[in-house]
Amino acid sequence: MLYKNAYIEDYETLFEQLMKDYSESLARLAYTYVKDRGRAEDIVQDVFMKAYQNIEDFRGDSEIKTWLYRITINRCRDELRSWYFRKFFVSNDGFEKETVNPNETPELKLITKQDKQRLGKAILNLPVKFREVIILFYYQDLSIEEISGMMHVGQNTVKTRLFRARKKLAEIIPEFEKEVR
């Protein structure tokens, strides 16, 4: 298989490389759906296993990166729809363990952290269909064309969702208003 202009015959080597290149960005994408690091990690493992099982069916119509993103999005949507997730899963609401910086007073640290997290929390609270386009476009730096390809929707739909998502963000964060226009 041709990957990054090099022909890789052995699938194991290919997957080792794919994992190095995309595992972290896929895990971060998965996190924005499930809001839990452990769950995101398991999802990415599943994604690579599924990709490996179906690599022979991959027709190369799109980039392998787009394909992996598509599998991740579908897997995350399934996870959100799953009975187990909806009934039993309790999110940690996006809080990670704090790292100690001795130069900051606890008050200043709290204010800075809250301020920085404000936009991210607003994004994570958006409905999934708006959240995913914002994450893919602004956080994962994917183009409208790529997002449209991996979500099986038209480019205009992606643009509409982005517009509406930004509007919703502006409702929560007024300073954000100028970004909408």
Place this chain on the structure above:
Amino acid sequence: MHQQVKESMNEIIGSNHIFSEEKQKQTLLKIKNKKTRKKTFQWYRLTPVLGLTAFLLAGTLLFSIYNQGDNHASNIPEKSNEPANEEPVVIAGEETRVIEIVSRLEDKAIELEEENSELRNELEFLAYKFEDTLEDAKLERTIYPGTDNNLEILGYHGTSEDVITDLVNRPDVIPVDGILGGTMRFNPNGIYVLSHKHVYAEFDDGHTGGYLLLEYHIVNGEIQWDIIDMYEYGDESKE
């Protein structure tokens, strides 16, 4: 904005890797242990059929050989003048035919398996497309595309979705009373913003209901509703 989103998300998710090296190694190990391709449902279904077919063909072949052997033994005096190598040629031909049939069946099984896999991918793709189309249909509640922009120009700080919400909260606009103890309400899924001027809305009280064609105006950022026309279930003059 890209930078703002990235910084904020990284602040929430943290700088440590989510997908650890240990997990990577574990995944690779799993991949290595799973070298053989997953056997599909089609494979499991066809294999016993093929096995049984091969078994029956082999049984028939052995039976025919056995019978021919018997016939040959009883006919030796009459057939003594026939060429000695005729019988093995016939058996070799049968064997070749059986092998050909089995091989053709195996090819067919592989072909069907591939077709099945393609169809399943196609089905998965269509299912997601259908889901997205439904989502889009829900999303695109405005028939005239410029409605949201026009609302903004008129001084309304909201979208067509907010127009729907406003109407849902105004059951007093409905000009008929409920019957049998029911209260007339708008059905949120039956409201369509046709433009920045017009709305079509369904209402009911659980027993009866109807449709309204409404005109709305933005006055000081608020919506004022006027009824253009109404249809009530059972209104024969409009049927």
